[in-house]
Amino acid sequence: xxPVTVIAGxxxxxxxxxxxxxxxxxxxxxxxxVNDFGELDIDSKLIDNEExxxxxxxxxxxxxxxxxxxxxxxxxxxxxxxxxxxxxxxGVSLPxxxxxxxLSWPGFTLNAIITVVDGQSIxxxxxxxxxxxxxxxxxQQADAVLLNRSNNLPLEELHKFTTNVxxxxxxxxxxxLILKEYSPIQLVKEGITxxxxxxxxxxxxxxxxxxxxxxxxxxxxxxxxxxxGWIKEEDGNCFLLQMTPSECNFSxxxxxxxxxxxxxxIGEGLPALKL
Amino acid sequence: xxxxxxxxxxxxxxxxxPRAEAVAVRDGKILETGTLESLQPWLSKHDHKxxxxxxxxxxxxxxxxxxxxxxxxxxxLPTYFxxxxxxxxxxxxxxxxxSPAEYDERLKEAIxxxxxxxxxxxxxxxxxxxxxxxRSRLNSIDSKTPIVVWNRSFHEVxxxxxxxxxxxxxxxxxxxxxxxxxxxxxxxEIGLGYAIQKLNPYILAPEIFKEGLLKLKEVVxxxxxxxIADMAVGLFDFETELNTQAALYENEDNxxxxxxxxxxxxxxxxxxxxxxxxxxxxxxxRNTHRLNFGKRVKLFTDGAFFSQVAQLMxxxxxxxxxxxWLSTPEQFEENARVFWNKGYAIHVHCTGDLGLExxxxxxxxxxxxxxxxxxxxxxxxxxLSTPEQxxxxxxxGANISANAYYVxxxxxxxxxxxxxxxxxxxMARIGTSFKEGITTTLHSDFTMAPAxxxxxxxxxxxxxxxxxxxxxxxxxxxxxxxxxxITINAARVLGLDxxxxxxxxxxxxxxxxxxxxxxxxxxxxIKDIDIKATVFEGKVFSLKSQ
Numbered sequence: 001x002x003p004v005t006v007i008a009g010x011x012x013x014x015x016x017x018x019x020x021x022x023x024x025x026x027x028x029x030x031x032x033x034v035n036d037f038g039e040l041d042i043d044s045k046l047i048d049n050e051e052x053x054x055x056x057x058x059x060x061x062x063x064x065x066x067x068x069x070x071x072x073x074x075x076x077x078x079x080x081x082x083x084x085x086x087x088x089x090x091g092v093s094l095p096x097x098x099x100x101x102x103l104s105w106p107g108f109t110l111n112a113i114i115t116v117v118d119g120q121s122i123x124x125x126x127x128x129x130x131x132x133x134x135x136x137x138x139x140q141q142a143d144a145v146l147l148n149r150s151n152n153l154p155l156e157e158l159h160k161f162t163t164n165v166x167x168x169x170x171x172x173x174x175x176x177l178i179l180k181e182y183s184p185i186q187l188v189k190e191g192i193t194x195x196x197x198x199x200x201x202x203x204x205x206x207x208x209x210x211x212x213x214x215x216x217x218x219x220x221x222x223x224x225x226x227x228x229g230w231i232k233e234e235d236g237n238c239f240l241l242q243m244t245p246s247e248c249n250f251s252x253x254x255x256x257x258x259x260x261x262x263x264x265x266i267g268e269g270l271p272a273l274k275l
Numbered sequence: 276x277x278x279x280x281x282x283x284x285x286x287x288x289x290x291x292x293p294r295a296e297a298v299a300v301r302d303g304k305i306l307e308t309g310t311l312e313s314l315q316p317w318l319s320k321h322d323h324k325x326x327x328x329x330x331x332x333x334x335x336x337x338x339x340x341x342x343x344x345x346x347x348x349x350x351x352l353p354t355y356f357x358x359x360x361x362x363x364x365x366x367x368x369x370x371x372x373x374s375p376a377e378y379d380e381r382l383k384e385a386i387x388x389x390x391x392x393x394x395x396x397x398x399x400x401x402x403x404x405x406x407x408x409x410r411s412r413l414n415s416i417d418s419k420t421p422i423v424v425w426n427r428s429f430h431e432v433x434x435x436x437x438x439x440x441x442x443x444x445x446x447x448x449x450x451x452x453x454x455x456x457x458x459x460x461x462x463x464e465i466g467l468g469y470a471i472q473k474l475n476p477y478i479l480a481p482e483i484f485k486e487g488l489l490k491l492k493e494v495v496x497x498x499x500x501x502x503i504a505d506m507a508v509g510l511f512d513f514e515t516e517l518n519t520q521a522a523l524y525e526n527e528d529n530x531x532x533x534x535x536x537x538x539x540x541x542x543x544x545x546x547x548x549x550x551x552x553x554x555x556x557x558x559x560x561r562n563t564h565r566l567n568f569g570k571r572v573k574l575f576t577d578g579a580f581f582s583q584v585a586q587l588m589x590x591x592x593x594x595x596x597x598x599x600w601l602s603t604p605e606q607f608e609e610n611a612r613v614f615w616n617k618g619y620a621i622h623v624h625c626t627g628d629l630g631l632e633x634x635x636x637x638x639x640x641x642x643x644x645x646x647x648x649x650x651x652x653x654x655x656x657x658x659l660s661t662p663e664q665x666x667x668x669x670x671x672g673a674n675i676s677a678n679a680y681y682v683x684x685x686x687x688x689x690x691x692x693x694x695x696x697x698x699x700x701x702m703a704r705i706g707t708s709f710k711e712g713i714t715t716t717l718h719s720d721f722t723m724a725p726a727x728x729x730x731x732x733x734x735x736x737x738x739x740x741x742x743x744x745x746x747x748x749x750x751x752x753x754x755x756x757x758x759x760x761i762t763i764n765a766a767r768v769l770g771l772d773x774x775x776x777x778x779x780x781x782x783x784x785x786x787x788x789x790x791x792x793x794x795x796x797x798x799x800x801i802k803d804i805d806i807k808a809t810v811f812e813g814k815v816f817s818l819k820s821q
Contacts, residue, residue, distance in 0.1 A: 010603070011603045011605055011606070069468070070468075071465065071468035071469060071472060072472065075472060090602075090603075091602075091603045091606075092599070092600040092601070092602060092603050094597075094599065100453075100454070100464065100465045101465055103452075103453045103454075103465075104452045104453045104454040104455065104464070104465040104466055104469075105452065105465060105468075105469060106448045106449040106452050106455070106469060107448065128604075129629075129632070130586075130600070130604040130629065130632070130633055131600070131603070131604060133597045134597070134599075134600060137597055
């Protein structure tokens, strides 16, 4: 019986980041079923073979692009030598529905449902007229909620729905977390941490800056994966900046020092931020 | 050569000349309608013949079903129907089967006929009428023929020993699966997915798929339709669906055309939405005489109405469960924007009022960003809605394509078990839609409802549910509006109104020949009007006595 772990969470919550960690840290081969290869962060040197719907990695792992038919994907994995399956649920999936494949597809068993929550957007999503119930269900149906980017988040918001919240900042080893808390999933950390091609750039300024210009710069550079820092505007207002490839948020902050932003990006030649 | 068809009356659906007595046709197109006298300027100057076969009948524009799914029909139609409700089909009426004993008898009788293949599949079993089904019950009916019983809801199958053996499903392989009851031979929900994998070689085999599409051809003709729309090509496999339809429907003996609408998710296949748009933009290069892609695309907001996963606004479902989104609202908006900016008519599947709210909000945003007129943004299905949403749709210039049959089949059960009486009775709020001046059409979404436009019209005009109760008389429409819905309005919603949908000079000679006047008959009899024939581009396709 192959254990299945479901990774749920709304669009942009950080599911792919977590799945990347499973892939590179796996000591025994696992399979991940994902919505889109494009978001995976796999070094081309690690790719052993690529077909239209399947990537085989040199460490024995496989990534499959998920079609509507999850059952067909699972069926095709039966003949492969893998010890566990991780399914990335789409942003609007109800985790229970996906988990039912672990419960009921012959040859597989359900391991756990982990829902990833983005601390920066969760309060907004829980009030959104279209997705509030979807997001609430994703949290309530999880065995564990993994909280990303938790700075400034009033935890009471989440505790209304679940007490099983794990702050990403307190975790040193993601696969270990799942392994110890919930299951016999055979994922053991191998000590690979950061991807080699990631670069870090730190922007500082002792003059006031314009947050709209910073936002424009960050969102117009597709190589930027992540940015975080504090900024101070001309009128003295300070903001905490949090940026992912799809979102750039500023929240009021009591921080009162000079502007400092850490930018993480892929590849070479990031144009300098000039204001 | 001109052919003139005199009739008892011709209902043209052309407001400038609503009634006529004869129509003249040449080369598949209408020359003129009027009377034999008023047609004389044509007839006196050209060869012509008077064809009197419809002189005692009523001619209406060829009926149009603007939303059905040929590929789903192709999977269902080759199965043997044993159903609780009567199903009228071109090859015979399936009588209502309403007790377990009767069910077993019908099944035994059907299996004894040598017409089925290696595997016998029947559709329509319903616990309420036919009693619980099990492997042992099927074994006792026939232990040698592999039998698969497919539930009316499509969510469950049951097999006998012979079928399990044929499909190589072994107890050891499925022992722990919670949605497979091997002892009883039952497979449901995800267990059903497993069974379907095993059944696919039988139900999706090319010759079976062809058989299904040929049966659909008869069904479409039987319903009096001369145009249908495949409102999401690629539900199973895009190329197979398109090529098989082209092979079977593109010939002189086919009495209808098919408007094809691409399914954006299928075309996207993990690529960007911009790439999907580029592929869709090229599809018209594959058009033939009867099969046509226009500048249209199908998008989706919320889940299926029949499965109670429509997204609802407050107060939601009685039992508190939640509906489903088919993509995130952000993705929906992003996709809609790409097609809107490129000038497409966007058809949006929405079933619940919250799903509709997303479509309306998105349309408002698109209009704010890039205003368009006569843009063809169409709400498909239109299950639950509010009057305020219909008002907004009107102001934003949207069309509505409603599945009125929801009112007939679901309004009673949804009153009691789903959303309560007020909302259930006003599902498919078609009366308001007409009052707001929205171009409104009716569809079957076959296989969700019978592919019979007169049935859709009957439901919209009468709003009588399966229990015989009138549901929300204020939302009824007049027979005139009902006939508009299944002819000229359907043509408008498909962007084909310059060619079809009414009977006037210059349009294609597509007619449906009725034995009674649908605008003057007692409205409760509309669905039972006999269809004598259809005419497709001037060629008569008669229907044998029904």
